[in-house]
Amino acid sequence: MESIFLTINGQKVACLSGDSILIAAEKNSIPIPILCYHPDLKPHGACRLCLVENEKTGRLMASCVTPAAQDMVIQTASPRVLHHRRNIVRLMMAEHPESCIVCSKGNHCELRRIAASLGVGDSGLYPMPNFPSYEQMNPFIIRDLSKCILCGKCIRADHELVVAGAIEYNHRGFKPRPATLYERPLEESICTFCGTCVSICPTGALSVKNTAYVGTPDQETDSICGFCSVGCSLSMGVAGQKVVDVNPSKSRASVNGATLCVRGHFANDYLNSPARLTRPLVRSKDGEGKSIHAPAAWDEALDAVVMKLSAIKREFGAGSVAFIGSSKCSNEENYLFQKIAREIFETPNLVTLSYDTGQALAARIDARTGGMCRVNPLAELEGARVIVVVNADPGRSVPVVDYHIRRAAKKGAALILVNPWKIELNRWAGAWMRPDYSRPSGPMASDFLLALAKGLVADAGYDRGSVEQATDGFDAFYDMISRRNGIAGEAVDAAVRLMKNQKIAFVIGADTLCYPDGAQTADAVANLLILTGGIGAKRSGLFVLLPESNTLGAMDMGMMPDHLPGRVRLDDGGNIGPDMEGFIEGIESGRIRAAYIMGENPARSLPQPDRVAAALKKLDLLVVQDILYTRTAAMAHFILPGAAAAEKAGAFTNLEGRIQMFSPVVQPPGEAKADWEILAQLIWKMGHPEHYQSLEKIRQEIRRLVPMYQGLGSHLQGWIANNPKGGKPAFAMDFPPVSVALDAAHPFIARLSAPRHHLGGGTRTGRSERVRAYGDHGAVEISPDDCRVLGLEVCGKVRLVSEFGKIERSYVQSSRPPKGMAIVPMGENQNDAMGLAGLSGKNRPASFGWTVSRVGIEKI
C-alpha cells in the first residue's frame, strides 16, 4: 500500500492510501470526536460528529467514512466545523431525556463527555424526547431507548463481532430504534446477554443492571476472566474495594477484543457474595457439643494443618495423603501445589477435577502431535477457510471461541459439524454428521472422522508434501485407512469435498473422552490435522475447548497424576497416581486418609456427588482452600480462605497456549490471602529451604525447570512453546471397533451440558446475584420423537433415572437433541444433574464418562 500526504490543521501528515481521514488524523495524534466509529466495526457514518472541513472545496464531511486523498487540506476544528458539530450535539440533546444525574452509564457516557467538551449545556432547543420504551425485566441489561442516538454500534457489534443477529434497526423516519424480532424484550429474543452491545453503547441507552451500585467506579483495572479457558481481558471497575462493573478491556492485544460473554460480563458479581470466605476456619465444637467452624488466626490454622498432614504421612505413609489442585488457580499456585505433593509429601496422589474433562484429552492430543501443536491462536481459527467442529457446543461452553467461528463462517469459511445435537452453528453448517450413541452400532463420531480421512486419502485431497516430511508411518496409515470399511453418505461426501486440499482448523469439545469412542475420536482428529498438513500451518490448528480458565496451565504445571511440569509424561512403570475415580476409591478403601483440596468443589462438581461427599466425610483430615463456603468446604476440618483472580497476581494459560499475567484489582476480602501466599507459607512452615516471598521467585523456578514456559514473566502476555526437543507427529493406527451395549432400563442418553450463564457445576456462577435472578433455566430438552414415544406434552415434568441416581426436572420439547438423547443443563438446582453420571468413565472402555450417561425417562 502506498503512502499519501495531506495537510491536517496546517500540519503535513502521512497515511496509507485507503485510510480514512479519521485514521490519518489518529495516526498523527490529531483528535477528532467520534460517537459511532469503533475500530473493530465497519465505519457507518451515522452520527456526523467526526465532521471535518475540506479547505479547498469548503465541503464538510464525515471523516470516518471519507478516504484521505493526496494533497487534501483538512481542518478538524475550524469555527465552521465547531459550529456544526455543536449543532449536531444540540439536536441529540434536544431528543435526549434529562436524566444524566441518575443515568447508570455515569461517566462512561460519551455523549455527555463530548457535549461538555464542546460547551453544549442546555441545547436551547425545544425538547422532543421520544420513545418511552424502558426495559429491565432481565437481570443483566437495561434498555432505555429514549437515550438512543442511533449510532448503530450495538447493532453492528451484534452482527459483526458476536454474530448473533438479535437486534436490528426497525422502522424509519423518526421511529427507528434497535429492535429485537417482534420488538419483544431481550429475554424473549435470541440475545445471549453477552453484553457486548452494552459496553460499546456510547450513551445510557444500554446499561448494565446493577443491584448494589449505580454510578461510575472510582477506578478501573485490567484483569483476566477467571471463568472459561478463553481468558478474556476484562476491565474491572472498582468502588470502595468492591468490583462493581466489568467491561471488555481496552487492550488491543486481547483475545476477546470488544466482546465478552454473559459470565464474564455479568456473573463476576459473585465476588461480592456473602458466601465468600474471609478468615481461616477450624472445625471445633460449640458449647453444646455441636460441630461448628470457628474462626482462627492464620498461623494457628496453618501450623495445625502442617502438623496433622505430617502426622498422617508419618503414620500411614506417603500414599495416604492426596492433593486436588485447580484449573481455577494460577500457574504459580498449581506449580507450588504439585511441588508440595511430589516433593514434600512424596505422594503420587495429585489430580484436578478437569483431568477427565479436558486435561487427559489435551495430553493425548499433545502426544499424538509430538508436542508440535501447542500454540493455537484463535486468530488462525477466525482466518480458517474450513472449520471442523467435533462434539462441542462452543456457543455455550466458550462463547468467545464461538464468535471467532461465526465470524469465519460469515466471511465464507466452510463449517463442518460432527455433533450429536444441533447447536447454533448449524445455521452455517456446510455438512453435518450426526453420531448416534443410543444404538449399539452408532455411527459414532470416530466413524465419521475416519470416513473423512478415508475420503481425503481416496481423493488424494491431503497434503502429501508435508505429511511425508513431517511424519513417519504414512504408508502404514495409508494402507490402514484405505482398507477400512468407512461409512458413506451425503454428509461425508459433502464434507470431503469441502476439506479437499485445504488447511483446516479443528475444534474439539473438552469432554470428548466421555463418549465411548472418545479416545478414537481424539486420535482421528489428530490424524486429520496431520493429514491435511495443519501442524504449524496458518489458518489451521487444533482447538481443545478446555473447561476452565487455567485447565491447560494446571496441566502444564504438572498438576496431573501422569505428567510432571512441562508435559513430561511419566512412564507406565513410574509412580503414577490414580485418576479421580481411583482417588475416591482410595478414600473409600481407607488407603487415602487426608486430602488437601485447593479451589475445587468435588461434592458438587463431580459425578455421583453424594458418593463423593460420603467419601470426603470419611477422611481423617480434609483441608479445603477456597474462596466460597461450598458443600465441600462445609465438610472440611480446616478452611483456608484464598483469593479470586481479580484479587491476586498470577498467570493463566488459555486454550490457545497464551500465558496471561494479571495483577490484583482489589484486595482479597477480610483476611483472605492469595493462594500462592498460603502455599508459600505452608512450604516454609514445613521446613522446606525455599522461601517463596514473591511471585517472581516462583516464576523464576518455573522458567528454569519448564522450558515451554519461558514466556511466563512480568509482562502482560507470553506464549507457551512447542516441544523444545522437536517432536514428530505420528498417525494413530489403532481403532478397535467400539459398541455400546443396550440397557433396557436406561434406553436414553443424557448429555449433561452447562448453559451459557453457568460455568461447569456453577459453584461460582450460582453465587452471582444476577445469574440467580435469571431464574431456573434447567429444563431438560427432549426431542419431539421421544416426547411422542414417552407420551409427553410440549412441556411438563419428568424424572430421569440412571444407574447412579435420579433427578426431577421440567422439560421442553426441543429440536436440538436427536432422537434418543436428552440435553440436561448442569449448574442449575445445586448441579443435581451430576447425580446421573458415574465417576468411572474414561478408563472403562466403551462406557460413558462424566458428562454423558444412560438414563430412563418417566413422565410425572
Add this chain to the structure above:
Amino acid sequence: MEPKPIDWEKLASIIETHRTRKWNLIPLLQEVQETFGYIPPESMEPIAEALNMSPAEVQGVVTFYAGFSLKPKGKCVLKVCRGTACHVKGSRSILRFVQNELGLQEGETSEDYQFTLETVACLGACFLAPTMMVNKNYFGRLNPTKVSSVLNQYGKSKEDDGSP
C-alpha cells in the same frame, strides 16, 4: 371476522424458490406481500432461515419499506392523496369524508377486512387532483358524490377480488 388464514404451503413454496440467495430478500418479500396482501409476521423466521440471515434483520427490512406491511390489509386498499396539489383542491375534506363513510382512521383496516385506509404524499396524478387510489385503480377530480359511488362500487361486491 378473521383475516384469511395463511396458506403455509404456498408460503413455503415461495420461500423455496429464493432459498440461499441473500440478495433475494426484497423480491421474496414482494412476492409474499403480493400473494398474501401483507407479510405474515410468522413468515419472517422461515424467510431468515432460508436466506441465512437473522430474523431481526428481515424485520428491519420489512419495517423500513412502506410497501411492506406486517398487518393484514383489507381487500380494497384506499390511498387518499395528501400531496400539495390535492391539498389545494380540498383533499382534506375528501379524507374526512372517507373516514366518516368507512369509520376508519388512517392506517386502519375494517373489521371485515374489506377496506384499509391509507394516505400518500403524491400519487403523481396532480392534474386530476384531488385524487385517490383503490388497489391499482386511480380516481380523480373527486367530490363526495363521486367518492360515495366509488366506495359503493367496492363495498357491495364483497365476493370478488377487489376490482370493480
